[in-house]
Amino acid sequence: MLLALQDVTFEFGARTIVKNASWHIVPGDRVGLIGLNGTGKSTLLRIINGEYSIASGSVNKVKNLSLGFFNQDLLSFESDESILSVGMMAFQKALEVEKEIDRLTKELETNQSDALLNEFADRLHEFETLDGYNMRHKTAQVLEGLGFSTADLERPYSEFSGGWRMRVLLARLILQHPDVLMLDEPTNHLDLPSIEWLERYLSSYDGAVIIVSHDRYFLDRMVNKVVELYQQELHHYAGNYSDYEVEKELRRDMQQRAYENQQEYIRQQERFIERFKAKASKAAQAQSIMKRLDKLDLVEQVDSGPSKIRINFSVDKVPGKILSTLRDVSKSFGDIQILKKASAEINRGDKIGLIGANGKGKSTLLRIIAGTEPVDGERTPGHNVVQSFYAQHQLESLHLDNEILEELKTAGSGKTEQELRSLLGCFLFQGDDVYKKIRILSGGEKARVALAKTIIGQANFLLLDEPTNHLDINSVDMLIDALNKYQGSLVLVSHDRYFVSQTANKIWEIVDGEIKEFKGTYAEWEEFKKRMAAQEAANNKVKQEKQREKERGKEKPVEVKVASAPPPPPPAKPNGAIDKDAKRELQKQQRLFQQIEQDLAKKNELKVKIEADLASPDIYSDGKKFTECEKQYKQLLSEIDQLNNAYEEVFEKIVSLESSLVN
Structure with a gap:
């Protein structure tokens, strides 16, 4: 066991976050910590991190336990150093030893005493033990995995935006390799390629990992346990998020049945008491039943669950068949080319998921489609199109001193106050909540206000930029349900793969300045990409094999062993002696050559099989299997490379020996 929470109670002012909560964390745990926004998930991580003092209970940790906590507060960190240098801060001890080595190197220029040389040797050994020689390479590898280019590595940390800074700090935390890694909404700052890289990394992480996330795909692929913080209690489940959903529903059903059975039993006993309590012969029995009922442990009725957003995107007008057309559109920011003579068309009924890496x-x-971004080329809006644009900057443009109801009035929808209050009720703002100032709202509450403003105009064309940020899983599910019922068309940008998979019927991707369209769902697009990758790998294999055959073909004329008839015997040496040692060595090398050829054939057959496995969705969806398969594949490539080198060396020896025997 790494750490344990035992009967922990924590109160934040007058509010109780957890009461008598227990939780044991062991090596290899991949825990998804879930719960509604505002229930205290981040607070619980801070309790584990030792930032808050608990009211009662205990938090026990093994000796020298290292904790790593990735959270929004890290953004207070400032530095003008390069992001490579910031990432390398994870190797603090190695950096200190490196400075000591530099100091000793300068001293040795004038003083080469034995004591100084011994100290220098000790520091070199310590630096090697701390893996100091690899820290630059490892840091660069992790930063590039999280989306930075090689050219970015020497850029100052201060030049980057908040989202990219969070990636640098995540890289630094990963490189520290703590025993318990706690990640609070890590995917909010990552694009799809970076999320997939993080999934591969965490799959082979040998410590414990605790993840707070609303990304269901990420939780399904990463966690083997789920802990739900609900009604001040911790509820433990085995398996990933999908397993949790099934198990929770089973528990609710069992509890409801137990509650109903107990209520029926109580009613029966109460009827008996009511009927016979006044009858002398039954009075004692009735009294006994009353005492038994008083001592009964009551089963609680299953609660109705958290309140749900009741979003209804209504459409006022029916647009024409084509909502927007882009023709030969180009867009650049300085030297960065975004679009180059790109063309696309959005039709009525399209629900397009726009995906890809950040910076693409x-x-x-989205802004070009909305008409708010100037471009070179032609943008033609369709007939009768009423669009509404939801973007992250809309949260920032909310008027902080407005009350929620006032903020909706500024949208100019013409709706009455009662209609606006009804709409806000659908977004969980009940009663006097509508008079709360925007300033005091949480990120999730602000997102709900911005979403309410988006749908108020009865638009038939929605443009949604990361609409799930700041929403909990329950709210994301409700948004998915609303968008599936929506009669209009939409284009959405999201790194939440579950959200895209449940809402989009087309996928757009920006590739080399062009808009590539895939007519199908996200799951179908993923399958298509895997097939293409497998086909490309197969094509590359064929090319490599042809190249090897071509190279072997150039060398084969000198291989006398392939002749159908033996060559004429060489003239006898002047002294008539035969170099028996050379002949035996030739036979040995020829046997070795045949063995290497057989080994190569077997390895190449295995390589083809593993490549097929790597392209299989079953392997790819299982993080552990994928990591093992990928590791085996890399090992196999190394072995094939060694055999090819041995093949060439042995072949050269055979040619040399045959030549010497002939001469």
């Missing part, structure tokens, strides 16, 4: 221009393309 997804948000820019």
Whole structure:
């Protein structure tokens, strides 16, 4: 066991976050910590991190336990150093030893005493033990995995935006390799390629990992346990998020049945008491039943669950068949080319998921479609199109001193106050909540206000830029349900793969300045990409094999062993002696050559099989299997490379020996 919470109670002012909560964390745990926004998930991580003092109970940790906590507060960190240097801060001890080595190196220029040389040797050994020689390479590898280019590595940390800074700090935390890694909404700052890289990394992480996330795909692939913080209690489940959903429903059903059975039993006993309590012969029995009922442990009725957003995107007008057309559109920011003579068309009924890495221009393309971003080329809006644009900057543009109801009035929808209050009720703002100032709202509450403003105009064309940020899983599910019922068309940008998979019927991707369209769901697009990758790998294999055959073909004329008839015997040496040692060595090398050829054939057959496995969705969806398969594949490539080198060396020896025997 790494750490344990035992009967922990924590109160934040007058509010109780957890009461008598227990939780044991062991090596290899991949825990998804879930719960509604505002229930205290981040607070619980801070309790584990030792930032808050608990009211009662205990938090026990093994000796020298290292904790790593990734959270929004890290953004207070400032530095003008390069992001590579910031990432390398994870190797603090190695950096200190490196400075000591530099100092000793200068001293040795004038003083080469034995004591100084011994100290220098000790520091070199310590630096090697701390893996100091690899820290630059490892840091660069992790930063590039999280989306930075090689050229970015020497750029100052202060030049980057908040989202990219969070990636640098995540890289530093990963490189520290703590015993318990706690990640609070890590995917909020990552694009799809970076999320997939993080999934591969965490799959082979040998410590414990605790993840707070609303990304269901990420939780399904990463966690083997789920802990739900609900009604001040911790509820433990085995398996990933999908397993949790099934198990929770089973528990609710069992509890409801137990409650109903107990209520029926109580009613029966009460009827007996009511009927016979006044009858002398039954009075004692009735009294006994009353005492038994008083001592009964009551089963609680299953609660109705958290309140749900009741979003209804209504459409006022029916648009024409084509909502928007882009023709030969180009867009650049300085030397960065986003679009180059790109063309696309959005038709009525399209629900398009715009995906890809950060920096590819997804948000820019949304603004181009909306008509708020100037471009070279032609943008033609369709007939009768009423659009509404939801973007992250809308949270920032909310008027902080307005009350929620006032903020909706500024949208100019013409709706009455009662209609606006009814709409806000659908977004969980009940009663006097509508008079709360925007300033005091949480990120999730602000997102709900911005979403309410988005749908108030009865638009038939929605443009949504990361609409799930700041929403909990329950709210994301409600948004999915609303968008599936929505009669209009939409284009959405999101890194939440579950959200995209449940809402989009087309996928757009910006590739080399063009808009590539895939007509199908996200799951179908993923399958298509895997097939293409497998096909490309197979094509590359064929090319490599042909190249090897071509190279072997050039060398084969000198291989006398392939002749159908033996060559004429060489003239006898002047002294008539035969170099028996050389002949035996030739036979040995020829046997070795045949063995290497057989080994190569077997390894190449295995390589083809593993490549097929790597392209299989079953392997790819299982993080552990994928990591093992990928590791085996890399090992196999190394072995094939060694055999090819041995093949060439042995072949050269055979040619040399045959030549010497002939001469």
